[in-house]
Amino acid sequence: MDRFHHDSARAKADDSSSIADGVSLSRRRYSQGGPPGNDSIELERINTYRVQQQLTVGSRGSRIPQDQWLPIGAGKPYPPPLPDSEAYVVEFEGADDPMHPHNWPMKKRVMLGSLLTSCALVTAYGSAVFATAASGAEKEFGFGEEVAALGTTLYVLGFSAGPTVWAPSSELLGRRWPLLLGMFGFDLFMIATATAKDTQTLMLCRFFAGFCAASIIALVPASLSDVFNNHQRGVAIAMYTMSVFTGPFTAPFIGGYTASSYLGWRWTLYVPAIVGFFCLALIVFFTTETYAPIILVQKAAILRRQTRNWGIHARQDELEIDFKELVTKNLARPFLILFTEPIAFLLTLYMSFIYGLAYALLEAYPIIFEGTYGMTGGTAGLPFIGLIIGEIAGSTFVLSLSGRYSRKLAANNYVAVPEWRLPPCIVGGAVFAGGLFWFGWTGWNSNIHWMAPTAAGVAVGFGLTSIFMQCFNYILDTYSKFAASAFAANTMMRSMVGAVFPLFTRQMFNNLGIQWAGTLLGCIAVVMIPIPLMFYLFGGRLRQKSKLAPVMDLMPPAEEDIKEA
Missing domain, CATH: 1.20.1250.20 (MFS general substrate transporter like domains)
Incomplete structure (x- = not known):
C-alpha cells in the first residue's frame, strides 16, 4: 500500500515539474x-x-485517501502498480504519424475546415438576424425599440458566457462533442425563439441560443489550429474570420426580405435553425475528433482490444478531474x-x-x-x-x-x-x-x-x-x-x-x-x-x-x- 502513496506523490511532483518545464x-x-x-x-x-x-x-496524482478507495471486489487485494507506467503510455510515432491531425490528407482537412467555418457562419448569422424580425415582434408583443435591441444584445452576451463551459469541455471531452452539443442547442433555441408566445420566452431563448452558439465561435479556431500547422493556418483563420463577420452582414438583407414577405418575422429565425440542423447532420457523419490527447485515448482503446493488455493507456486517462481545480484553471486563467x-x-x-x-x-x-x-x-x-x-x-x-x-x-x-x-x-x-x-x-x-x-x-x-x-x-x-x-x-x-x-x-x-x-x-x-x-x-x-x-x-x-x- 505504501507504494501506492509513493506513486501518487511522485505523480503530483511530476505534474508540478512538467508544468514549470512546459512554460520555460x-x-x-x-x-x-x-x-x-x-x-x-x-x-x-x-x-x-x-x-x-x-x-x-x-492532474495525474490521486486526491482520494486510500481508506476511501473502492474495493476491487471478491476479497481481492489491490494489484501492484505497473512496473514502468511510461512504457504503457500511448504516444504519436513522430512528426509524420498519420494519426496526428496535421498529417491527415489535405482533402479531409479542407473539408473539415469548410464545414466548421460554415457552422460559424450560420451561428454568426443568427446573432444579427433578430434585428430584421424586431419590427414584427414589436407589433405582436408590444415592446419598444430598446427592448428589441436586447434580442441582439442577449444573444451576444451568450457568446460571452458560453466559453466558460465550452472551453474546458473541449479540453476534457475533445472538440467534437462540445461542437455537436452546441450546434444542437443552437438549433433548438432558435426554434424556441421562433415559436415564442411572449417577450420573456423570446429574450431568454435568444440568450441560450447565443450561449450554445459560443461553442462554435470559441472552438472552431482551436479545431483549425489542431489540423493546420503555422504554414497553413493563415488561410484557415481567414475563412473563419470571414464567416464570423459575413454572417451578421448577410442577415439584414436575407432576413429583411424574409420578414417583409408572406412568411413573416418568425421565419427569419426558422431559416438559420433549419440550416443549422443540416450543418449538425454533416458534423455527425463527416467529422472526427481533432484534439490530439483524445485521439491518443481512442488509439489506446484500440490497442487494448488488439493486444489484450489492459495497462495500455493515454496520458489523458491518467488525469483525475477535480471540480475545484477544473473551475480554477479554466475560469481563472482567462482572466489571469x-x-x-x-x-x-x-x-x-x-x-x-x-x-x-x-x-x-x-x-x-x-x-x-x-x-x-x-x-x-x-x-x-x-x-x-x-x-x-x-x-x-x-x-x-x-x-x-x-x-x-x-x-x-x-x-x-x-x-x-x-x-x-x-x-x-x-x-x-x-x-x-x-x-x-x-x-x-x-x-x-x-x-x-x-x-x-x-x-x-x-x-x-x-x-x-x-x-x-x-x-x-x-x-x-x-x-x-x-x-x-x-x-x-x-x-x-x-x-x-x-x-x-x-x-x-x-x-x-x-x-x-x-x-x-x-x-x-x-x-x-x-x-x-x-x-x-x-x-x-x-x-x-x-x-x-x-x-x-x-x-x-x-x-x-x-x-x-x-x-x-
Missing part, C-alpha cells in the same frame, strides 16, 4: 543554441499536449491572461472595439439607409454588401502576403515570430479609421448619393477583416500552449462589448447626428492604431518578460517589414 521550455531552447528543425518543431508541438492536459484539465498580460489585454481591447462596432453598424445602417435615403425592408440591408466586399478584399490582401510569410518561416527553420503577422493589421487599422470618417460624412445628407456611404463600407470591411485575421493569428502564435484560455478571454471581453454597442448606437446617432457620431467612432479608431504598431516594434521584448508567452524565435521582426506593408 522555449526559453531553454532559445538559450541553448539555434532554433530546432522542422521535425523538432512538430515533435515539440506534439509533446506539448502532455503539459497542456495538466494545465487545462487536471487578460489582466496580467499586456499583449492579451491591449489586443483584446482593440478587437473588442472593432467587434462592438460591427454590431453597432447593424443599428447605424438602418438609420442612414432607411432614415436618410428612405429604403425599406430587405432593400435597406443591401448596402451591407459593401462591407462584405471589403471583407473579401481584406482577406485577399492578407492572403496575398502569405507567400512572403512562408518564405520567412522557412528561412527561420519554421519557428514562427508572432510579430510577422502584424503589418497587415497596422494597414487595416488605418483603412478602418478612414472608412468610419467616410461613412459618417457621406451618409448624413440625402443629396449625397447612397453609393458613397455604401462604398465606405468597403473600407470598413477591409480594415475589420485585416485586423481580426492577424490578431487571431498573433494570439495563437504568442500563447500557443494557452490558446484555449487566451481565446476564451478574448471571446468573453469582445462579446461583452459587442453586446453593449447596439444598446446605445441608435441614441448616439440620433443625438450627435450621423456625421459627428461617425467622427467620434473614427477618432477612437485612430487612437487605437498604435496598439498593433507598438506590438510590432516591442512585442518581442514583452514576450520575453511574459510567464505565459514562449519565446522560440531568434529573428526579431525586420524594421523594413512595416515599410513594405
Whole structure:
C-alpha cells in the first residue's frame, strides 16, 4: 500500500515539474543554441499536449485517501502498480504519424475546415438576424425599440458566457462533442425563439441560443489550429474570420426580405435553425475528433482490444478531474491572461472595439439607409454588401502576403515570430479609421448619393477583416500552449462589448447626428492604431518578460517589414 502513496506523490511532483518545464521550455531552447528543425518543431508541438492536459484539465496524482478507495471486489487485494507506467503510455510515432491531425490528407482537412467555418457562419448569422424580425415582434408583443435591441444584445452576451463551459469541455471531452452539443442547442433555441408566445420566452431563448452558439465561435479556431500547422493556418483563420463577420452582414438583407414577405418575422429565425440542423447532420457523419490527447485515448482503446493488455493507456486517462481545480484553471486563467498580460489585454481591447462596432453598424445602417435615403425592408440591408466586399478584399490582401510569410518561416527553420503577422493589421487599422470618417460624412445628407456611404463600407470591411485575421493569428502564435484560455478571454471581453454597442448606437446617432457620431467612432479608431504598431516594434521584448508567452524565435521582426506593408 505504501507504494501506492509513493506513486501518487511522485505523480503530483511530476505534474508540478512538467508544468514549470512546459512554460520555460522555449526559453531553454532559445538559450541553448539555434532554433530546432522542422521535425523538432512538430515533435515539440506534439509533446506539448502532455503539459497542456495538466494545465487545462487536471492532474495525474490521486486526491482520494486510500481508506476511501473502492474495493476491487471478491476479497481481492489491490494489484501492484505497473512496473514502468511510461512504457504503457500511448504516444504519436513522430512528426509524420498519420494519426496526428496535421498529417491527415489535405482533402479531409479542407473539408473539415469548410464545414466548421460554415457552422460559424450560420451561428454568426443568427446573432444579427433578430434585428430584421424586431419590427414584427414589436407589433405582436408590444415592446419598444430598446427592448428589441436586447434580442441582439442577449444573444451576444451568450457568446460571452458560453466559453466558460465550452472551453474546458473541449479540453476534457475533445472538440467534437462540445461542437455537436452546441450546434444542437443552437438549433433548438432558435426554434424556441421562433415559436415564442411572449417577450420573456423570446429574450431568454435568444440568450441560450447565443450561449450554445459560443461553442462554435470559441472552438472552431482551436479545431483549425489542431489540423493546420503555422504554414497553413493563415488561410484557415481567414475563412473563419470571414464567416464570423459575413454572417451578421448577410442577415439584414436575407432576413429583411424574409420578414417583409408572406412568411413573416418568425421565419427569419426558422431559416438559420433549419440550416443549422443540416450543418449538425454533416458534423455527425463527416467529422472526427481533432484534439490530439483524445485521439491518443481512442488509439489506446484500440490497442487494448488488439493486444489484450489492459495497462495500455493515454496520458489523458491518467488525469483525475477535480471540480475545484477544473473551475480554477479554466475560469481563472482567462482572466489571469487578460489582466496580467499586456499583449492579451491591449489586443483584446482593440478587437473588442472593432467587434462592438460591427454590431453597432447593424443599428447605424438602418438609420442612414432607411432614415436618410428612405429604403425599406430587405432593400435597406443591401448596402451591407459593401462591407462584405471589403471583407473579401481584406482577406485577399492578407492572403496575398502569405507567400512572403512562408518564405520567412522557412528561412527561420519554421519557428514562427508572432510579430510577422502584424503589418497587415497596422494597414487595416488605418483603412478602418478612414472608412468610419467616410461613412459618417457621406451618409448624413440625402443629396449625397447612397453609393458613397455604401462604398465606405468597403473600407470598413477591409480594415475589420485585416485586423481580426492577424490578431487571431498573433494570439495563437504568442500563447500557443494557452490558446484555449487566451481565446476564451478574448471571446468573453469582445462579446461583452459587442453586446453593449447596439444598446446605445441608435441614441448616439440620433443625438450627435450621423456625421459627428461617425467622427467620434473614427477618432477612437485612430487612437487605437498604435496598439498593433507598438506590438510590432516591442512585442518581442514583452514576450520575453511574459510567464505565459514562449519565446522560440531568434529573428526579431525586420524594421523594413512595416515599410513594405
